[in-house]
Amino acid sequence: MSFVFQAGDYPERPGCYLMKDDTGKILYVGKSKNLCSRLRSYFHQNHAHKKTKPWVEHIAAIEVVLVNNEAESLLLENNLIKIHKPPYNRALKRDNSGYAYLQLTDERFPRLDVCYRERRSTARATLRESTPGTASGIPRKRLGPFKSARFRNAMLEFAADHYGLRTCKTMPKQACLLYHINKCSGVCEGKISEEEYRERAQQAASLLENSGRQLIQAMTAKMENYSAALEFEKAANMLRHIQILEHLSDKQIVDRDGDYDQDVLYFQDSHVMIAKVQEGMLRDFELVELDQGRDAMAYDNFLLSRYQTDTPDELIVNTIGDAKRVHDSLRRRATRKIKITQPKRGLKYDLLQLCKSNYEYRINARSM
Template sequence: MIDRARIPEDPGCYLFSDSEGAVIYVGKAKNLKKRVSSYFQKRDLDAKTRRMVETAVSVDFIVTDTEVEALLLENTLIKKHRPKFNIDLKDSKGYAYIRVTDEPFPRIHISRTMTGTGSFYGPFVSARERDEVLRLLKTTFRLRSCRQLPKRACLRSHIGSCSAPCIGKITEEEYGERVRRAEAVLKGDIVGLIQHLRVEMAERAAGDEFEKALELRDQIAALERLTERQNVQRQKTYDEDVINYIVSEGTVYLMLFNVHTGMLAEKHEFVFEYAEGFLEEFLARYYAEREPPKELILPEPVDESIAGYLTHLRGNRVRTTVPQRGEKKKLLDLVRKNIEIGFFGDRIKLEALRELLNLSKIPTVIECFDISHLAGTAMVGSMVQFRDGRPDKRNYRRFRIRSVKGIDDFAAMAEVVRRRYARQKDEGRELPDLIVIDGGKGQLSAATAELGNLGLVIPIIGIAKREEEIYVPGESDPLPLNRREKASLFIQEIRDEAHRFALAYHKTLRKKAMVS
């Protein structure tokens, strides 16, 4: 059973594995949680994806800082694992070139072969990266892509993505300069081109050519986005291992990234009891069974004897680095971020919630209620329970509303809260640390009143759907909280699960009613 609750909402890559531990699919996402969850929520999956979901028994993930980084990492992981459900790029389609033609107004396009005149750049192993580079060059420098110059301006000209040499809106000399800039990018001289454009932009602005200066500014911005490269794909000719850790309550949570010739190849996780000098002991034991890399990036210095020992194992010098800034520090921070999310994601959410609501303790058990109906018919209630930050489906409950006629969400909410906690109280069962009500002040007031009638004092909040505002009893205004903060996102996650569960029960009752 794949545990989706632990998956973060960060960008990154996800890896589905089968029962034997083999990676069967690698994907990237701007929001890992939403993307992975979508596989299990959609009913109209194509046959291949459906087989992949049925085969997958576990999912792993690697968090990145940006979606671009995730895309680059995805290519690396696919090359490493060769998952059977990813697209096979063995055919020539995956290895096309970008061609700049030899014409008075050259065009830029994809070429499968190096035939014909002009310049060819590539080949590009990743079709996605190739297409993104081509798109950026065409729109940034407004180059034509049409096979023949038309007699009148095309749609690309009207939307401003082509300089329209077909109707004489640009001279051959000006167009040629744009082509030379595009070729500089394809040759890899992006930094030099940006410096040149900055100088020209300043000169244009000084000469009151503000329109030209603005165009150059946009080109610079686009090129800077293109130069955004993942921390794990760097121009290195040697291997590195990046190690970071967090110590919590006497336990060490350590993660190691293998970076081979500048590209992240694998991550490893370790959990063990804390002891003084644990990092040096770990290095000695870990590399006793495998060849050390040329460089180790660490969060703290280690004894020189460790570097000497690793050098002996490798047969040539092993360098240990403790970076304070730059790319290596970003890599170190990225490993720590993965530790925090992988091992402490749930605890961080709970701690943020405790702090937001000023609770006396971390809300280990949270129960959330929702009401679902269609114009007052088939009215049902749901209760979901989160334990230690994750759904505990064994303790989900659903209710058919008995005492309410017509549309009265407040009375329906009061009924399910009363039924749930009257029974828990009478039978001496566990009570939650926090109650979440799906609704605004009205639903919250109804639920709070029922708790009072039962003589129970339990922290309770309400979340209004429209603006994701969070209310507490006795306050007319919502809490001053950004809806993208950790605590707010966690409450939304709990509410969404309660809503899903209620809606599923409501649909079941409607189907039964239709059949009968």
């Protein structure tokens, strides 16, 4: 075996690993809440099992991507497998497998349904054109992804129970049992008007624009509004669903719903770590050595050189020298509007911190 595993080279942290052969081809993608322990098992235990022996013997390098928690490692692994389709990953290759979203259907009377996002970069324009609204004129907001089917099903129950959205794929002519147990509005039989049903669907869509803790906060605000209006039954119903979702939720930043692309750049000394985020989905980390120094001007020059023609919608950076000069120069060359952000808090700051963690790990690994 040409590859020699050294346990000290790998962190005891959650993340994903990409096993490659001597040509750089990705053989296998995996995840773990403890990368060092998981990788050790391939080399310090009997790996003669028929499922692992064919590819463990061909490993020439292992690339590691660090994340914040186990939920992120699960979601990132799912995405990386679908993007790269490694030959020795049998599960999660199909686009309709793995972790799903919820989205309002494109119907006259929309309902929440399970959907899977398109992960091919070539599908970007198609995706943007296909998701602006529904036949009812309500924006098609997606919620997710859900590593937990229980959480996803709890959201479906919430939409049906609180807003009365239908769950049937084909609308019946008469109200079914769900209407009689207050799990549906009975719009099929005209128990509420089409206008009122659309209003309820719009309220659900507005709430689903939030995600993670923001969703819980939005639901809590809605509950307080119900209480202030003396609608105590609705407030109690909302509280019950908040308690269910709080118990099941996990914070994650590696797979979010979005319709634009971002590059996250963490500059430090003579290198920059670049994280590519396509429509909310983290796809790749790349460590690049700078060849023009290690100060603010060198960082600005790198941005101007790297993004001469092909630019994402937004650059998220930890430092920049002359933001106006860089923005104006890129804007003149780019075919689309570009935004440069230097966040101090929030989701974009969290992405920068994840970029920093991966930067520090790879720099330290090089010095060993």
